[in-house]
Amino acid sequence: KAGVTQTPRYLIKTRGQQVTLSCSPISGHRSVSWYQQTPGQGLQFLFEYFSETQRNKGNFPGRFSGRQFSNSRSEMNVSTLELGDSALYLCASSLEGWPYEQYFGPGTRLTVT
Amino acid sequence: LAKTTQPISMDSYEGQEVNITCSHNNIATNDYITWYQQFPSQGPRFIIQGYKTKVTNEVASLFIPADRKSSTLSLPRVSLSDTAVYYCLVGSSNTGKLIFGQGTTLQVKP
Numbered sequence: 135k136a137g138v139t140q141t142p143r144y145l146i147k148t149r150g151q152q153v154t155l156s157c158s159p160i161s162g163h164r165s166v167s168w169y170q171q172t173p174g175q176g177l178q179f180l181f182e183y184f185s186e187t188q189r190n191k192g193n194f195p196g197r198f199s200g201r202q203f204s205n206s207r208s209e210m211n212v213s214t215l216e217l218g219d220s221a222l223y224l225c226a227s228s229l230e231g232w233p234y235e236q237y238f239g240p241g242t243r244l245t246v247t
Numbered sequence: 248l249a250k251t252t253q254p255i256s257m258d259s260y261e262g263q264e265v266n267i268t269c270s271h272n273n274i275a276t277n278d279y280i281t282w283y284q285q286f287p288s289q290g291p292r293f294i295i296q297g298y299k300t301k302v303t304n305e306v307a308s309l310f311i312p313a314d315r316k317s318s319t320l321s322l323p324r325v326s327l328s329d330t331a332v333y334y335c336l337v338g339s340s341n342t343g344k345l346i347f348g349q350g351t352t353l354q355v356k357p
Contacts, residue, residue, distance in 0.1 A: 138290070177291070177334060177347040190343050224290050233279050233338045233345055238290025 136160065138227050138239035146245045152213040155242045159206050159227030165189075166208040167232050168200060171222040171241070180223075182232045183208055190232060212244075220246045251335050251348035258354050265322045267351050269335030272316050277341035280311060280318045283334045285350070291334060295320065322353075330355045 139158045147153050159166050168180040179192040183202035202208045206227070212219055222243050226236035252270040259265045271280070279298055283291035295302055297309040297318070308321040322329060332352050338345035 176349050179338075179345040179347075190345070192345065226290070233281060233336070235293045235296065238292065240288070240290055
């Protein structure tokens with residue numbers, strides 16, 4: 135069974151721009167969660183989608199948004215990028231949803247200059 | 248809000264048992280405790296999850312005391328390939344909160 139895939143793997147953007155990251159979950163998984171990982175803040179939960187509905191949300195500003203499509207694929211959007219948004223963005227999929235066993239993708243490394 | 252605290256780093260030798268403890272004093276009634284392992288340039292990988300008492304699977308054990316204010320991940324007979332960062336995670340969909348510990352870097356030496 136194919137694992138969680140994320141595209142692109144690396145991205146460089148300029149302050150003020152917006153970015154969209156994509157995540158394809160494991161086949162059959164209806165839950166997709168997004169996380170931000172930085173050296174300073176560690177791993178932080180962004181949000182979870184289950185069957186196209188946002189079910190849980192972490193403590194991030196409204197510039198961070200997401201959506202999930204009927205095929206369970208998910209996208210995360212960050213608008214008006216700031217230098218502090220530079221991070222590894224991880225996507226994870228799950229059969230039962232959060233907080234149960236999550237299968238993580240390799241992440242998208244976003245650098246904001 | 249449960250704050251999870253774990254040691255920043257630990258050293259061990261091959262063949263030893265390693266115990267990593269996570270403190271979560273404000274854990275909520277519905278919160279689960281989960282541990283993940285992460286290698287460089289990879290996403291975290293699920294190790295084990297529990298709610299109370301003891302849970303064991305093929306790779307680890309998780310000990311949770313009755314008050315649930317801490318938990319201990321036990322890795323039996325570690326090998327060099329167990330060198331990684333280990334994260335403790337507390338939360339539930341009921342509370343809507345999911346809190347990661349800062350991660351424990353385990354270095355296994357030959």
